[in-house]
Amino acid sequence: MVIPVGTSVTLRVPASSANLGPGFDCLGLALGVWDEASITVTDGPDPVIEVTGSGADTVPRDASHLVHRTMVTAFEHLGVEVPAGVHLSSRNAVPHGRGLGSSATAIVMGVAAAQSLASLGAGGDGELDLDTINTIACALEGHPDNASASVFGGATLSTTDAGQPLPTTRTVPLRLHPRIIPVVLVPHTQLSTHTARSVLPDVVPLVTAAANSARVGLLVHALTSDPSLLIAGTTDLLHQESRRPSYAASMALVDALRAGGLAATISGAGPSVLALTTSERVDEVTAIAASGDTSWQVLTPGVPDRGVHLVS
Ligand SMILES: Nc1ncnc2c1ncn2[C@@H]1O[C@H](COP(=O)(O)OP(=O)(O)OP(=O)(O)O)[C@@H](O)[C@H]1O
Ligand SMILES: N[C@@H](CCO)C(=O)O
Numbered sequence: 001m002v003i004p005v006g007t008s009v010t011l012r013v014p015a016s017s018a019n020l021g022p023g024f025d026c027l028g029l030a031l032g033v034w035d036e037a038s039i040t041v042t043d044g045p046d047p048v049i050e051v052t053g054s055g056a057d058t059v060p061r062d063a064s065h066l067v068h069r070t071m072v073t074a075f076e077h078l079g080v081e082v083p084a085g086v087h088l089s090s091r092n093a094v095p096h097g098r099g100l101g102s103s104a105t106a107i108v109m110g111v112a113a114a115q116s117l118a119s120l121g122a123g124g125d126g127e128l129d130l131d132t133i134n135t136i137a138c139a140l141e142g143h144p145d146n147a148s149a150s151v152f153g154g155a156t157l158s159t160t161d162a163g164q165p166l167p168t169t170r171t172v173p174l175r176l177h178p179r180i181i182p183v184v185l186v187p188h189t190q191l192s193t194h195t196a197r198s199v200l201p202d203v204v205p206l207v208t209a210a211a212n213s214a215r216v217g218l219l220v221h222a223l224t225s226d227p228s229l230l231i232a233g234t235t236d237l238l239h240q241e242s243r244r245p246s247y248a249a250s251m252a253l254v255d256a257l258r259a260g261g262l263a264a265t266i267s268g269a270g271p272s273v274l275a276l277t278t279s280e281r282v283d284e285v286t287a288i289a290a291s292g293d294t295s296w297q298v299l300t301p302g303v304p305d306r307g308v309h310l311v312s
Pocket of ligand 2: 018019024025026101143145146193196197239268269
């Protein structure tokens with residue numbers, strides 16, 4: 001099937017915060033910060049790529065652009081002929097390399113665009129098939145926490161099993177307790193996920209893995225039913241301490257917030273900090289963040305109850 005020249009979609013995809021403490025590579029929370037992109041099939045030969053907002057000074061404008069190369073791979077997985085060219089116009093709000101899932105946002109954008117364009121090319125209505133998008137996006141990202149939250153919105157818990165041609169990801173929504181509000185503290189520094197993963201141990205003791213599993217269970221209960229357990233539930237035993245030297249100022253802020261009785265963790269691979277709190281304590285989070293030497297952009301983005309969607 002060849003997608004006709006001129007076929008076009010516009011999509012929005014939210015940012016996400018992964019891990020939420022112990023839920024390494026499995027728990028994600030969508031955040032109301034959105035990338036938007038319009039993608040139109042052309043007769044090529046090269047992609048034309050325009051970017052405004054986050055990454056406008058840094059991302060490539062050729063076929064190696066993450067949204068573009070993801071689209072090409074997704075067309076192949078969907079069994080659709082890759083178009084001769086595309087015009088991609090991106091308006092990005094998700095900051096890059098800050099632990100807010102920008103790469104997953106871009107990957108979900110590319111997969112969703114390919115699936116929607118393929119549907120239109122086959123005479124369909126272009127509606128998004130979120131389960132297919134989730135499977136492909138999680139396989140391309142390599143871990144499902146950020147991608148699944150960007151696909152479905154809300155809070156998500158995902159597991160992955162080996163499979164052919166792609167691993168199988170099962171994602172379940174978690175009904176976030178309505179009193180929980182995320183506050184995100186974003187520093188000026190960046191840390192690539194690749195670098196942050198390179199310092200992690202390959203193996204952890206059984207006792208550590210067992211204790212962390214118990215914390216994930218507690219965290220799911222805290223997120224959905226009892227926010228008073230968030231401090232205990234967000235205690236991570238797997239990844240944050242190994243990464244402490246990579247984001248020392250962020251860990252110092254996490255420690256200060258937790259000492260103040262606020263459930264703070266590193267957001268994804270960092271260096272942003274995520275505090276899960278209630279509306280009456282947002283000012284406390286802001287005050288503690290303002291009391292140190294590092295300056296933080298404070299976001300209260302909310303949690304969108306939907307993820308990737310068509311604008312037109
Ligand atoms: N919208 C985008 N368009 C093109 N490339 C992007 C886009 N968003 C992210 N990227 C690429 O992904 C890189 C950031 O990915 P990385 O995984 O290191 O951080 P992150 O996804 O922002 O954080 P985390 O995975 O910890 O939440 C950027 O430097 C850029 O190369
Ligand atoms: N679970 C991932 C999230 C970042 O993409 C990590 O912490 O490395």
